Amino acid sequence: MKHLVMAAAFSLALGERAFAEDRRGTMTMPESASSLSVKDIESVSPALARYAREDVLADLWRRPQLSPRDRSIVTLAILIARNQPAEFKHQVDVALDNGVTAAEVSEIITHLAFYAGWPNAMSAIAVTQAVFADRGITADQLPPASPSLLPLNEQTERQRAVAVEANVGPISPGLVKFTADPLFLDLWQRPALKPRDRSLVTVSSLIASGQSTQVTYHLGRAMDNGLTAEEAGEIVAHAAFYAGWPNAFSAVSVVGEVLRGRAK
Amino acid sequence: MKHLVMAAAFSLALGERAFAEDRRGTMTMPESASSLSVKDIESVSPALARYAREDVLADLWRRPQLSPRDRSIVTLAILIARNQPAEFKHQVDVALDNGVTAAEVSEIITHLAFYAGWPNAMSAIAVTQAVFADRGITADQLPPASPSLLPLNEQTERQRAVAVEANVGPISPGLVKFTADPLFLDLWQRPALKPRDRSLVTVSSLIASGQSTQVTYHLGRAMDNGLTAEEAGEIVAHAAFYAGWPNAFSAVSVVGEVLRGRAK
Amino acid sequence: MKHLVMAAAFSLALGERAFAEDRRGTMTMPESASSLSVKDIESVSPALARYAREDVLADLWRRPQLSPRDRSIVTLAILIARNQPAEFKHQVDVALDNGVTAAEVSEIITHLAFYAGWPNAMSAIAVTQAVFADRGITADQLPPASPSLLPLNEQTERQRAVAVEANVGPISPGLVKFTADPLFLDLWQRPALKPRDRSLVTVSSLIASGQSTQVTYHLGRAMDNGLTAEEAGEIVAHAAFYAGWPNAFSAVSVVGEVLRGRAK
Numbered sequence: 001m002k003h004l005v006m007a008a009a010f011s012l013a014l015g016e017r018a019f020a021e022d023r024r025g026t027m028t029m030p031e032s033a034s035s036l037s038v039k040d041i042e043s044v045s046p047a048l049a050r051y052a053r054e055d056v057l058a059d060l061w062r063r064p065q066l067s068p069r070d071r072s073i074v075t076l077a078i079l080i081a082r083n084q085p086a087e088f089k090h091q092v093d094v095a096l097d098n099g100v101t102a103a104e105v106s107e108i109i110t111h112l113a114f115y116a117g118w119p120n121a122m123s124a125i126a127v128t129q130a131v132f133a134d135r136g137i138t139a140d141q142l143p144p145a146s147p148s149l150l151p152l153n154e155q156t157e158r159q160r161a162v163a164v165e166a167n168v169g170p171i172s173p174g175l176v177k178f179t180a181d182p183l184f185l186d187l188w189q190r191p192a193l194k195p196r197d198r199s200l201v202t203v204s205s206l207i208a209s210g211q212s213t214q215v216t217y218h219l220g221r222a223m224d225n226g227l228t229a230e231e232a233g234e235i236v237a238h239a240a241f242y243a244g245w246p247n248a249f250s251a252v253s254v255v256g257e258v259l260r261g262r263a264k
Numbered sequence: 265m266k267h268l269v270m271a272a273a274f275s276l277a278l279g280e281r282a283f284a285e286d287r288r289g290t291m292t293m294p295e296s297a298s299s300l301s302v303k304d305i306e307s308v309s310p311a312l313a314r315y316a317r318e319d320v321l322a323d324l325w326r327r328p329q330l331s332p333r334d335r336s337i338v339t340l341a342i343l344i345a346r347n348q349p350a351e352f353k354h355q356v357d358v359a360l361d362n363g364v365t366a367a368e369v370s371e372i373i374t375h376l377a378f379y380a381g382w383p384n385a386m387s388a389i390a391v392t393q394a395v396f397a398d399r400g401i402t403a404d405q406l407p408p409a410s411p412s413l414l415p416l417n418e419q420t421e422r423q424r425a426v427a428v429e430a431n432v433g434p435i436s437p438g439l440v441k442f443t444a445d446p447l448f449l450d451l452w453q454r455p456a457l458k459p460r461d462r463s464l465v466t467v468s469s470l471i472a473s474g475q476s477t478q479v480t481y482h483l484g485r486a487m488d489n490g491l492t493a494e495e496a497g498e499i500v501a502h503a504a505f506y507a508g509w510p511n512a513f514s515a516v517s518v519v520g521e522v523l524r525g526r527a528k
Numbered sequence: 529m530k531h532l533v534m535a536a537a538f539s540l541a542l543g544e545r546a547f548a549e550d551r552r553g554t555m556t557m558p559e560s561a562s563s564l565s566v567k568d569i570e571s572v573s574p575a576l577a578r579y580a581r582e583d584v585l586a587d588l589w590r591r592p593q594l595s596p597r598d599r600s601i602v603t604l605a606i607l608i609a610r611n612q613p614a615e616f617k618h619q620v621d622v623a624l625d626n627g628v629t630a631a632e633v634s635e636i637i638t639h640l641a642f643y644a645g646w647p648n649a650m651s652a653i654a655v656t657q658a659v660f661a662d663r664g665i666t667a668d669q670l671p672p673a674s675p676s677l678l679p680l681n682e683q684t685e686r687q688r689a690v691a692v693e694a695n696v697g698p699i700s701p702g703l704v705k706f707t708a709d710p711l712f713l714d715l716w717q718r719p720a721l722k723p724r725d726r727s728l729v730t731v732s733s734l735i736a737s738g739q740s741t742q743v744t745y746h747l748g749r750a751m752d753n754g755l756t757a758e759e760a761g762e763i764v765a766h767a768a769f770y771a772g773w774p775n776a777f778s779a780v781s782v783v784g785e786v787l788r789g790r791a792k
Contacts, residue, residue: 033382034382034383034386035386036386036389036390040389040390040393041386041389042403043389043393043396043397043403044370044373044388044389044392044393044396044406045370045371045373045374045377045385045389045406045407046403046406046407046408046409047370047371047374047407047408047409047410047454048373048374048377048385048389049409050409050410051374051377051446054446055442055446056382060438060442063438065437065438078381079383082347082381082383083347083610083611083612084347084383084384084387086383086386086387086390087382087383087386106572106573106575107573107575109572109573109576110573110575110576110579113573113576113579114768114769114772114773115772115773115774116772117606117610117769117770117771117772117775118561118562118584118615118769118770119562119607119610119612119614119615119770120612120772121573121576122562122563122564122569122614122615123612123614124572125564125568125569125571125572125573125576126564126568126614128572129568129571129572132571132572133571139570139571139574142572142573142574143573143574143575144574144575145574145575145577145578146575146578167780167781167784168777168780170784170787171760171761171764171780171783171784171787172761172762172764172765172776172780172783173593173761173765174588174591174593174761174762174764174765174766175761175764175765175768175776175777175780177765178583178588178765178768178769179768179773182579182582182583183773190575206774209738209772209774210473210474210475210738211738211774211775211778213778214774214777214778232435233435233436233437233438233439234436234438236435236436236438236439237436237437237438237439237441237442238438240378240439240442240443241378241381241382241442242381242382242383243381244378244379244380244381244384244473245378245379245443245447246379246470246473246475246478247381247475248436248439249432249439249478250475250477250478252431252432252435252436252439253431255435255436256431256434256435259434259435297646298646298647298650299650300650300653300654304653304654304657305650305653306667307653307657307660307661307667308634308637308652308653308656308657308660308670309634309635309637309638309641309649309653309670309671310667310670310671310672310673311634311635311638311671311672311673311674311718312637312638312641312649312653313673314673314674315638315641315710318710319706319710320646324702324706327702329701329702342645343647346611346645346647347611348611348647348648348651350647350650350651350654351646351647351650474737474738474739496699497699497700497701497702497703498700498702500699500700500702500703501700501701501702501703501705501706502702504642504703504706504707505642505645505646505706506645506646506647507645508642508643508644508645508648508737509642509643509707509711510643510734510737510739510742511645511739512700512703513696513703513742514739514741514742516695516696516699516700516703517695519699519700520695520698520699523698523699
């Protein structure tokens with residue numbers, strides 16, 4: 001796949017758009033917004049080739065409300081949640097070019113094995129393996145199986161455990177057990193993703209699979225760890241393209257409730 | 265793939281069924297209801313080979329409540345929404361045989377890039393490209409990237425824009441912007457699908473992905489543009505087979521509300 | 529794929545775990561919890577290789593609350609519902625090793641053609657065909673297309689038919705018709721799956737696709753036919769791994785309502 005440094009070219013071509021270079025850094029844009037080439041897309045839909053160029057590449061990915069790195073994290077999470085390995089391959093390349101590390105790609109897949117389901121993670125691994133091999137990424141660049149964990153906030157964890165035991169304990173003791181370990185006592189405390197990014201991955205996955213009621217808890221957690229209101233709103237706009245407008249509209253009212261709740 | 269003109273054969277074989285030939289026109293039925301051959305299906309499930317023959321091909325697709333062309337549009341939309349490229353390939357062939365034009369197939373994919381998500385459209389393009397090549401369908405038969413748009417109903421658009429700005433503006437300005445352009449000021453005004461068919465595609469996609477609450481608005485729009493109540497009910501029956509009974513039952517109560525609302 | 533009889537090895541290795549051998553029988557564990565090898569998984573996520581070993585294979589699948597045979601049925605249903613043929617291939621092998629018969633695998637696919645949608649069943653057939661060929665499973669081991677059906681409970685069926693006619697009849701006569709035949713008068717009465725297992729398949733599929741509101745009816749039916757409360761709770765824990773934590777948490781409250789309703 002060829003990549004072009006297009007920031008300068010777009011600035012000249014579009015003129016009216018003021019790029020917030022400081023927030024975005026240098027951005028390497030692929031020629032196509034897909035694993036398919038522009039020519040492939042045009043052979044079925046000339047319109048989608050145009051929308052890709054004008055709206056996805058020259059506009060959406062360049063909006064300063066969310067960094068290209070964050071957009072890549074959101075996109076990877078959406079594609080895993082919706083089990084779309086063909087486009088995932090392309091977007092792993094874009095993500096690595098946008099500053100997401102191989103360790104973070106690995107950890108996003110690990111996290112979503114739990115939040116999007118084990119088989120979705122396996123599909124993502126099958127294609128990521130090839131990208132890592134192409135780029136010479138080896139085991140020493142990946143997060144270890146059993147790292148030193150981040151310190152646990154004992155009080156928050158006790159509240160979580162008490163609530164889950166009360167609600168789930170009488171129905172599914174197994175779900176209570178596995179939600180504690182490996183989920184909250186292990187996975188969430190792994191240091192390979194910052195807590196803010198781990199919550200960003202979770203929120204993006206929930207929006208992408210139409211599970212918007214569960215966005216409330218995880219978006220709150222993301223914002224406690226530094227995600228801004230502007231970024232939260234822009235995740236929804238980004239998800240509209242990659243998970244479809246209906247999922248974005250289902251999510252936006254839930255995101256609104258969280259933002260209004262925190263503004264008080 | 266072999267296709268047989270089976271209308272006469274079925275009439276003789278089934279006897280009791282009165283075909284509404286006038287609404288259906290000549291109908292070319294494939295030998296199998298799948299990309300898989302009848303023999304492939306039988307090698308795992310003899311029962312599904314029978315259901316395919318008796319219920320899907322000889323009954324569902326021949327019911328006069330919805331034309332074969334409309335059934336093909338509904339089926340393509342469902343398969344894109346659920347990202348099922350293997351069956352999509354087969355159904356593009358069926359659709360072209362049922363009178364859906366190559367330009368309409370192209371435009372259905374373009375439309376669902378927005379309603380089902382960009383990656384779903386890319387999967388559909390990958391398989392459609394091969395069908396188009398097999399049939400010698402070339403670029404001049406596809407809708408142009410930037411056609412003259414249908415005239416905009418300024419008043420309806422103003423109402424839509426005001427409502428979205430009020431509900432979404434404070435949360436996600438990006439979503440407001442992209443919902444105006446490219447969505448409602450461009451995509452929805454493209455002439456390559458009639459407004460009734462564009463809404464039919466949208467409704468089918470929403471039913472197929474379990475987003476039934478958003479059916480209300482788009483079914484109303486479809487009926488404003490000529491979809492009948494009988495057709496609306498039959499879309500749900502057709503979706504039961506291609507998107508599963510639970511999605512059909514989730515949709516039917518929403519469709520019922522819309523029909524009762526319009527009967528007043 | 530190599531399979532190892534690992535029960536003894538795990539007992540020695542883990543020590544503290546008391547296996548309920550009587551409920552589980554001899555259990556053949558695969559080396560990997562995926563179509564991917566342990567080495568493939570490690571090349572992208574060493575952590576997931578560890579979770580697979582410690583949590584999925586040595587813990588989840590060995591918990592006595594649900595037999596390995598039932599776990600395989602639940603897993604197959606989840607994978608069909610979510611259209612994941614790559615992992616399905618692996619799990620058909622595991623299921624056959626866990627005592628699910630080829631006839632039952634065939635019938636699970638047949639059933640989910642209706643509950644998860646026709647194209648999902650076709651994907652499952654495409655990969656199952658290869659597994660059956662590898663194992664020398666032939667047509668005479670599969671359920672016939674038109675067997676003698678189980679006796680129908682006329683009263684229950686009359687109640688069902690009256691309710692569907694009242695709710696769906698004025699909206700979609702086609703859906704009423706097909707829900708009677710082939711669904712309730714034919715598919716549900718086929719003898720190749722016990723009624724308890726057919727409901728288990730349906731419930732698992734509904735949980736896996738986030739259609740938890742429809743779990744109520746089918747879980748009640750499963751429990752009428754012998755599924756225990758402990759098994760119901762453990763299905764949710766199992767589904768957390770294979771369909772993701774959010775679907776499990778959406779399902780658990782519905783399962784809880786059913787259990788409390790029956791405890792009165």
